[in-house]
Amino acid sequence: MSSRLHVLTPPLPLRAVALAAVLAIVGAVLIVLTSALDLLAALAVVGWLLLAGAVALLVVAAMSWRRMRVVVEFTDGGYRINGPESHEEGSWADVTKVTQAPTSLTIHHGPDRRVRLVSPRGVTAEMVHLTADLAKRLDASRGYTGQL
Structure with a gap:
């Protein structure tokens, strides 16, 4: 017999992915509404922050999922x-x-x-x-x- 590798992986972080999706949608809606309706620029900033938070959450979830193998x-x-x-x-x-x-x-x-x-x-x-x-x-x- 030769050497054999087995990889045990944790469950996918579905809650983090779902939360990131919600954050991304809310952020995108705020960005689009701010442009379309000439609303306060602060709402667009909040939208961009939510979008950046969604991306960061996805990256952290993917890294932790990979590391827990x-x-x-x-x-x-x-x-x-x-x-x-x-x-x-x-x-x-x-x-x-x-x-x-x-x-x-x-x-x-x-x-x-x-x-x-x-x-x-x-x-x-x-x-x-x-x-x-x-x-x-x-x-x-x-x-x-x-x-x-």
């Missing part, structure tokens, strides 16, 4: 997990148990050390593939072939 790499010898604020790694020989809940996977290294992977989006195809790949690699590290 967790990359899991499985190799023949072990695993590496790189998240936004953590880095974990371990070898298959040190794994004593793996437990699974519907949205998480816990890799046990003896009685004291645990590495927990959480899928914030719930059960996803990537989490299913990750779990299957982990099981194959653990079996291979212990010499199991899967045949009876």
Whole structure:
């Protein structure tokens, strides 16, 4: 087997996108109405500020969504997990148990050390593939072939 990457992504920031859309529409309406009806220039400034705020909110939401990804790499010898604020790694020989809940996977290294992977989006195809790949690699590290 070779190395394999699995990427767990957080849910899309839909509230931030919706709020940015509302801000952009209100800002655009203020800008257009100010020009069309010869209203106070201050309303146009407010419109431009709302439009700029909408763009800034979209950029921040996209950056935070991208940064919150967790990359899991499985190799023949072990695993590496790189998240936004953590880095974990371990070898298959040190794994004593793996437990699974519907949205998480816990890799046990003896009685004291645990590495927990959480899928914030719930059960996803990537989490299913990750779990299957982990099981194959653990079996291979212990010499199991899967045949009876």
